[in-house]
Amino acid sequence: MSRERLLAKRSLLIAVLDTLIPTGEGFPESGALALDHVVAIADASAQDGALLSHALDAIDAAARRDGTRAFERLSVAEREDALRRVESSDLQAFDVLVRHAYDGFYSHPATTTRLGLEPGPVQPRGHRIEPAALPDLTRVAGRGPIYRQA
Amino acid sequence: MANDDRSDVLVIGAGAAGAAVAWRLASAGIGVVCLEQGDWVKPHDYPHWQADWELHRHTDWSAEPNVRGLPQDYPVNDQASAISPLMYNAVGGSTIHWSAHFPRFRPSDFRVRSLDGVADDWPVDYATLEPYFDLNDRMMGVAGMTGDPAYPPKSARQTPPIPLDTLGVTIAGGFEKLGWHWWPSDSAILTRDYDGRRACVNCGPCDLGCPIGAKASTDITYWPKALASGARLITRARVREITVGPDGLADGAIYYDRDGRERAQKARAVVLAANGVGTPRLLLNSRSARFPEGLANRSGLVGRNLMFHPYAMVRGIFDRPLGGHRGPIGCSIISQEFYETDLSRGFVRGYSFQVARGLSPIASANGGSVGDRVPWGREHRRAYAERFDRTITVAIIGEDLPEAHNRIELDPALVDSNGIPAPRVSYTLSENSRRMLDHGIARAGEALQAAGARQVSFNPLLRAGGWHLMGTARMGTDPATSVVDGEGRCHDVPNLYVVDGSVMVTSAGVNPTSTIQAVALYVADQMIRRRS
Numbered sequence: 001m002s003r004e005r006l007l008a009k010r011s012l013l014i015a016v017l018d019t020l021i022p023t024g025e026g027f028p029e030s031g032a033l034a035l036d037h038v039v040a041i042a043d044a045s046a047q048d049g050a051l052l053s054h055a056l057d058a059i060d061a062a063a064r065r066d067g068t069r070a071f072e073r074l075s076v077a078e079r080e081d082a083l084r085r086v087e088s089s090d091l092q093a094f095d096v097l098v099r100h101a102y103d104g105f106y107s108h109p110a111t112t113t114r115l116g117l118e119p120g121p122v123q124p125r126g127h128r129i130e131p132a133a134l135p136d137l138t139r140v141a142g143r144g145p146i147y148r149q150a
Numbered sequence: 151m152a153n154d155d156r157s158d159v160l161v162i163g164a165g166a167a168g169a170a171v172a173w174r175l176a177s178a179g180i181g182v183v184c185l186e187q188g189d190w191v192k193p194h195d196y197p198h199w200q201a202d203w204e205l206h207r208h209t210d211w212s213a214e215p216n217v218r219g220l221p222q223d224y225p226v227n228d229q230a231s232a233i234s235p236l237m238y239n240a241v242g243g244s245t246i247h248w249s250a251h252f253p254r255f256r257p258s259d260f261r262v263r264s265l266d267g268v269a270d271d272w273p274v275d276y277a278t279l280e281p282y283f284d285l286n287d288r289m290m291g292v293a294g295m296t297g298d299p300a301y302p303p304k305s306a307r308q309t310p311p312i313p314l315d316t317l318g319v320t321i322a323g324g325f326e327k328l329g330w331h332w333w334p335s336d337s338a339i340l341t342r343d344y345d346g347r348r349a350c351v352n353c354g355p356c357d358l359g360c361p362i363g364a365k366a367s368t369d370i371t372y373w374p375k376a377l378a379s380g381a382r383l384i385t386r387a388r389v390r391e392i393t394v395g396p397d398g399l400a401d402g403a404i405y406y407d408r409d410g411r412e413r414a415q416k417a418r419a420v421v422l423a424a425n426g427v428g429t430p431r432l433l434l435n436s437r438s439a440r441f442p443e444g445l446a447n448r449s450g451l452v453g454r455n456l457m458f459h460p461y462a463m464v465r466g467i468f469d470r471p472l473g474g475h476r477g478p479i480g481c482s483i484i485s486q487e488f489y490e491t492d493l494s495r496g497f498v499r500g501y502s503f504q505v506a507r508g509l510s511p512i513a514s515a516n517g518g519s520v521g522d523r524v525p526w527g528r529e530h531r532r533a534y535a536e537r538f539d540r541t542i543t544v545a546i547i548g549e550d551l552p553e554a555h556n557r558i559e560l561d562p563a564l565v566d567s568n569g570i571p572a573p574r575v576s577y578t579l580s581e582n583s584r585r586m587l588d589h590g591i592a593r594a595g596e597a598l599q600a601a602g603a604r605q606v607s608f609n610p611l612l613r614a615g616g617w618h619l620m621g622t623a624r625m626g627t628d629p630a631t632s633v634v635d636g637e638g639r640c641h642d643v644p645n646l647y648v649v650d651g652s653v654m655v656t657s658a659g660v661n662p663t664s665t666i667q668a669v670a671l672y673v674a675d676q677m678i679r680r681r682s
Contacts, residue, residue, distance in 0.1 A: 027531065129313045
């Protein structure tokens with residue numbers, strides 16, 4: 001049910017995600033990257049799905065508060081104003097929205113690649129650490145025992 | 151109710167301590183059956199093989215059973231606790247998702263009353279346990295360096311230390327500038343192949359398990375050897391209560407099998423290894439006419455004196471990449487500069503610094519253990535770029551003192567999927583712990599700034615930080631003030647043993663698993679000695 005409600009607000013959700021995590025500096029648009037994850041959350045958790053849906057309703061209402069324009073048609077500054085109002089009035093729902101937006105965006109291979117990480121699973125490849133000499137612990141060891149005899 | 155064959159020893163719980171006891175007893179020719187409510191975790195069950203591995207940290211691989219909510223988990227009512235208990239229910243127990251930081255307790259940790267006039271002394275000491283520390287190190291496989299002046303000399307570590315990498319070298323520079331103690335951590339993570347196990351490939355998220363077996367979890371260290379020695383392990387077996395015979399001795403347990411059928415396992419002795427929450431829960435749920443307040447609870451101390459390690463987290467932001475996504479997440483450096491009591495600091499006892507690795511992409515956005523989320527909106531891109539791969543987090547792990555009001559009880563309403571009462575946790579942070587953490591926060595900030603951090607933030611108390619569950623069936627020589635004796639035997643029921651973190655008299659200022667396992671091996675040897 002929550003999934004359908006979110007998908008019915010698909011264009012609003014994409015605009016919200018794009019506002020929360022703006023594109024730029026080679027990073028892809030978050031509306032495209034995080035959308036599937038946020039919708040999937042509504043499937044996986046009825047509680048979070050309801051909160052996400054509530055957040056979108058509140059954002060829509062906040063956008064239309066001073067007129068009849070939809071959130072998608074507002075300027076960036078106006079969008080942020082609307083989001084800040086919802087953040088103040090509906091903190092729990094807004095918090096869930098931001099968390100899942102970040103989760104979806106920063107787990108996407110397109111994002112992690114842009115961050116300079118190898119995309120995909122961390123196994124079996126792991127990470128290479130260049131071999132280095134063991135640290136010089138002369139000073140520390142030279143202090144002698146720092147534990148109490150008991 | 152189905153009855154299983156009678157065993158010499160029934161072990162309840164297949165985690166860090168249960169596995170060690172089962173192996174030691176089975177190796178001595180003693181018949182062992184272990185009941186474990188979780189299951190085996192197969193290498194390909196881990197999320198590391200998936201591109202979205204990090205998402206699992208807050209869902210099905212969360213360390214919090216209430217978040218994870220798997221069929222083998224039981225709920226924990228932690229609403230009255232400042233810290234949420236963390237655990238994993240599987241063969242291997244919480245060693246599945248631990249970070250494998252592996253320091254030992256220090257000699258003074260066993261003599262707290264004598265040295266500092268608080269808490270109590272243990273009935274065993276460091277010297278007695280030392281051979282068991284060494285044995286356990288060989289079984290688990292430890293990366294590290296000898297020569298640490300914070301400890302008596304140790305035996306050779308099994309493999310070289312975890313590489314410090316750029317991040318570790320950077321914070322070590324801070325400690326050096328201040329003239330403070332630091333040392334590469336003892337970690338139960340292999341840096342070379344050892345004992346049929348592979349070396350670590352530095353993938354990072356040890357807290358989600360280790361799919362290649364480089365990190366020691368007892369499903370791959372102790373259990374294969376225990377099973378080869380004849381121990382029997384029954385998984386998805388959730389124990390409801392320990393049963394007592396007409397002679398007042400423990401004679402087994404009643405449990406639910408994986409199909410929900412009630413079964414009885416009889417044994418000549420019972421060993422509880424269900425962690426510092428699960429063990430008192432079982433004892434309190436094992437009421438009878440002879441033990442109306444719960445089994446082995448004539449002292450009234452079962453469930454009391456719960457100790458966590460209160461954690462404060464301090465994070466520095468640096469101006470250059472640190473490569474923090476490389477290498478085991480919880481292990482690089484330990485500092486014990488402020489470990490022993492110095493009353494001029496305003497508190498008794500002390501703490502360690504544990505330097506972990508950097509934050510992965512999602513954790514960077516959500517603030518990691520400090521919890522300060524990167525702002526959304528037009529500031530987001532700049533703020534994220536300043537943080538990602540440019541942070542070092544120092545954990546302050548403070549010694550928690552035992553206090554009777556911090557406790558585990560049975561919840562009057564909440565039950566698990568088999569209808570067994572869930573544990574309810576009551577825990578408040580003491581004033582001594584608060585002062586200790588505040589001191590640590592200030593000193594960690596100094597170390598980070600000395601290392602070059604341009605901005606320092608902190609979380610004064612990590613709520614989701616209850617990794618270490620201790621003290622709820624404490625050891626002691628006096629039956630009025632302790633639950634088990636110095637050999638792990640319950641004063642009230644001498645063939646019932648406890649070997650997990652519950653028996654710890656004090657908590658020290660370091661991660662406890664190495665010491666829990668050493669105590670478990672010591673108790674097993676006393677059982678063998680007594681039997682022969």
